[in-house]
Amino acid sequence: MLTSREIRLKSRPVGMPSAENFELAAVSVPDPAPGEVQVKNLWMTVDPYMRGRMNDARSYVPPFQLGEALQGGAVGEVVASADPALKAGDLVQSFFGWREAFNAPAAAVQKLETHGLPPEAFLGYAGMPGLTAYVGLLRIAELKDGDVVFVSGAAGAVGSVACQIAKIKGHTVIGSAGGPEKVKFLRDIGVDHPIDYKAEADLTGAVMRAAPNGIDVYFENVGGAHMEAALMAANQGARFALCGMISDYNSTDMGAGVRGLFLAIAKSLTLKGFIVSNHADMQAAFARDLADWVAAGKMQARETVKHGIESAPDAFLGLFKGENLGKMLVKLA
Amino acid sequence: MLTSREIRLKSRPVGMPSAENFELAAVSVPDPAPGEVQVKNLWMTVDPYMRGRMNDARSYVPPFQLGEALQGGAVGEVVASADPALKAGDLVQSFFGWREAFNAPAAAVQKLETHGLPPEAFLGYAGMPGLTAYVGLLRIAELKDGDVVFVSGAAGAVGSVACQIAKIKGHTVIGSAGGPEKVKFLRDIGVDHPIDYKAEADLTGAVMRAAPNGIDVYFENVGGAHMEAALMAANQGARFALCGMISDYNSTDMGAGVRGLFLAIAKSLTLKGFIVSNHADMQAAFARDLADWVAAGKMQARETVKHGIESAPDAFLGLFKGENLGKMLVKLA
Numbered sequence: 001m002l003t004s005r006e007i008r009l010k011s012r013p014v015g016m017p018s019a020e021n022f023e024l025a026a027v028s029v030p031d032p033a034p035g036e037v038q039v040k041n042l043w044m045t046v047d048p049y050m051r052g053r054m055n056d057a058r059s060y061v062p063p064f065q066l067g068e069a070l071q072g073g074a075v076g077e078v079v080a081s082a083d084p085a086l087k088a089g090d091l092v093q094s095f096f097g098w099r100e101a102f103n104a105p106a107a108a109v110q111k112l113e114t115h116g117l118p119p120e121a122f123l124g125y126a127g128m129p130g131l132t133a134y135v136g137l138l139r140i141a142e143l144k145d146g147d148v149v150f151v152s153g154a155a156g157a158v159g160s161v162a163c164q165i166a167k168i169k170g171h172t173v174i175g176s177a178g179g180p181e182k183v184k185f186l187r188d189i190g191v192d193h194p195i196d197y198k199a200e201a202d203l204t205g206a207v208m209r210a211a212p213n214g215i216d217v218y219f220e221n222v223g224g225a226h227m228e229a230a231l232m233a234a235n236q237g238a239r240f241a242l243c244g245m246i247s248d249y250n251s252t253d254m255g256a257g258v259r260g261l262f263l264a265i266a267k268s269l270t271l272k273g274f275i276v277s278n279h280a281d282m283q284a285a286f287a288r289d290l291a292d293w294v295a296a297g298k299m300q301a302r303e304t305v306k307h308g309i310e311s312a313p314d315a316f317l318g319l320f321k322g323e324n325l326g327k328m329l330v331k332l333a
Numbered sequence: 334m335l336t337s338r339e340i341r342l343k344s345r346p347v348g349m350p351s352a353e354n355f356e357l358a359a360v361s362v363p364d365p366a367p368g369e370v371q372v373k374n375l376w377m378t379v380d381p382y383m384r385g386r387m388n389d390a391r392s393y394v395p396p397f398q399l400g401e402a403l404q405g406g407a408v409g410e411v412v413a414s415a416d417p418a419l420k421a422g423d424l425v426q427s428f429f430g431w432r433e434a435f436n437a438p439a440a441a442v443q444k445l446e447t448h449g450l451p452p453e454a455f456l457g458y459a460g461m462p463g464l465t466a467y468v469g470l471l472r473i474a475e476l477k478d479g480d481v482v483f484v485s486g487a488a489g490a491v492g493s494v495a496c497q498i499a500k501i502k503g504h505t506v507i508g509s510a511g512g513p514e515k516v517k518f519l520r521d522i523g524v525d526h527p528i529d530y531k532a533e534a535d536l537t538g539a540v541m542r543a544a545p546n547g548i549d550v551y552f553e554n555v556g557g558a559h560m561e562a563a564l565m566a567a568n569q570g571a572r573f574a575l576c577g578m579i580s581d582y583n584s585t586d587m588g589a590g591v592r593g594l595f596l597a598i599a600k601s602l603t604l605k606g607f608i609v610s611n612h613a614d615m616q617a618a619f620a621r622d623l624a625d626w627v628a629a630g631k632m633q634a635r636e637t638v639k640h641g642i643e644s645a646p647d648a649f650l651g652l653f654k655g656e657n658l659g660k661m662l663v664k665l666a
Contacts, residue, residue: 052599059599060569060599060600060601223594223595227594228587236393242594242597242598243598244598245594245595245598248594248595249595253592254561254592254593255592255593255594255595256590256592257589257590257591257592258590258591258592258594259586259587259588259589259590259591260587260588261556261560261575261578261581261588261591261594262556262578262581262582262588263606264575264604264605264606265575265576265577265578265606265607265608266385266392266393266606266608267393267606268393268605268606268607268608268611269604269605269606270603270604270605270606271597271603271604271605272597272601272602272603272604273596273597273598273599273600273601273602273603274598274601275598275599275601278601
């Protein structure tokens with residue numbers, strides 16, 4: 001019998017969430033029943049999309065339930081197994097995050113082959129955020145030779161991979177992020193024109209100076225003024241992959257208005273929203289490409305790590321304050 | 334020697350244009366030189382896109398020049414010919430609108446075969462506006478069986494054809510327009526759920542009541558609140574053909590902000606702007622389909638007609654006041 005601490009949704013946030021919306025609770029985890037495994041989580045992820053699940057609204061994933069542990073990606077180690085498919089010591093990936101340990105049917109977790117990468121990479125550049133960048137650039141934005149690429153939220157988990165994939169493929173990359181430390185990170189990963197949007201009174205002007213001949217692809221993580229700058233800087237036929245609009249996630253109404261959308265007509269732009277889970281068919285190609293890029297030393301990861309399950313709400317809230325450089329993670333063991 | 338009156342751009346409008354931005358002038362038209370034809374225009378068109386050409390800004394068509402006659406679609410009759418390709422009495426289509434008569438190289442005008450339609454139809458449902466509706470629905474929005482279609486500006490030149498094509502293809506159509514006369518017209522052309530947006534305090538609510546199971550295609554002619562309503566009512570995977578945003582054309586900055594664009598992510602929407610001139614390859618298929626639809630009595634046209642070249646500025650200004658039911662035309666002779 002183990003004790004596991006977990007984070008539950010205590011109340012639904014209105015606007016920006018706060019610590020009061022979460023509560024820490026402890027539960028007993030019995031020995032695994034036949035067919036089950038018992039897992040101790042090593043790492044869990046917090047991601048901006050989770051904000052949407054805190055609302056009681058129909059969306060592409062169902063809302064979190066009040067009084068229950070939150071869910072999300074995690075990597076852990078099997079500590080006891082009552083199923084032949086897994087044994088103690090196996091690393092597994094699951095959607096049972098926001099808790100220290102759990103029992104689950106063996107089929108509900110996925111054995112993790114790390115191929116020499118650290119396990120937490122599979123919550124970041126080698127996992128869902130990495131696949132999101134890959135899908136967004138290659139399928140949604142239909143990246144092609146010569147495209148000039150603008151990435152917002154460029155120092156984040158998805159954005160930093162998007163920038164690196166675009167550089168690997170030989171593109172000129174403009175990346176925006178907030179603050180000098182993030183801009184330095186963007187230089188480190190090869191971004192040609194890092195923009196500190198917090199230091200720019202005129203973001204549109206900054207993007208247009210960075211891309212005097214315009215942008216062909218925009219990878220959208222932020223929304224608002226970033227989208228407006230991209231519309232202004234876009235070339236004829238530019239493609240926008242709409243991945244996230246973190247600036248709107250805590251809005252209590254319909255978010256800030258985006259002006260200049262009429263430019264999409266004169267410029268024949270294509271704007272496509274996407275959810276990575278609809279593109280799981282690209283996982284195998286992504287894993288192959290990623291292995292090559294890692295082997296060639298072309299993929300750098302940066303992580304911002306908080307420690308202990310009790311810090312998970314703080315890690316999540318930090319996403320909306322721009323506290324994370326690269327992937328925000330919580331180390332549980 | 335003929336005298337032709339023409340409308341010139343006197344000054345560039347800032348915001349909503351007014352009569353003062355235009356001037357009427359008279360020019361002499363000599364006998365046509367060898368290789369030229371002399372044409373008397375019968376009809377000219379005014380279209381919302383012309384507003385963009387009145388600004389001194391780079392776009393997909395160059396700006397109108399101050400002090401020169403405006404340009405635009407026209408149908409006319411050859412009155413004298415110095416080229417064997419055309420003879421007096423031939424009907425021709427040209428881009429030499431906003432004037433009563435002109436000389437031009439024979440190759441700069443296009444002989445018009447009316448196939449029994451009135452000549453002015455080729456400035457409306459049988460011409461550029463009709464092709465725009467056809468391209469927008471079939472190629473840009475990728476209309477497919479079962480789609481519920483929402484058309485804004487539904488009583489206009491393009492919108493009314495879009496509604497009718499969607500009905501011919503068996504779709505449920507929601508159309509919005511301003512005022513009871515236009516709503517009656519929408520009923521006449523078979524729109525299932527006409528919405529008088531001027532009578533609705535909550536346009537989003539009206540669209541959602543008209544389409545309780547959501548919309549799959551949005552044909553955008555208006556922008557602003559109409560776009561927001563479409564984003565809210567859109568189903569997963571809905572496609573938006575962005576054809577026009579007349580509510581923004583006279584904005585002196587970047588137009589009204591569109592809220593709710595983040596919904597494009599969760600719903601995996603595709604928003605595509607387009608310019609009909611990039612899709613001239615669909616002209617032949619459009620002409621064939623249109624001929625069938627006209628023969629079967631399935632295509633109704635409505636026109637709002639002003640008389641005389643001196644009324645052309647007023648006709649143009651009327652577009653932004655919603656004065657036109659169907660195609661706005663100026664009858665010149």
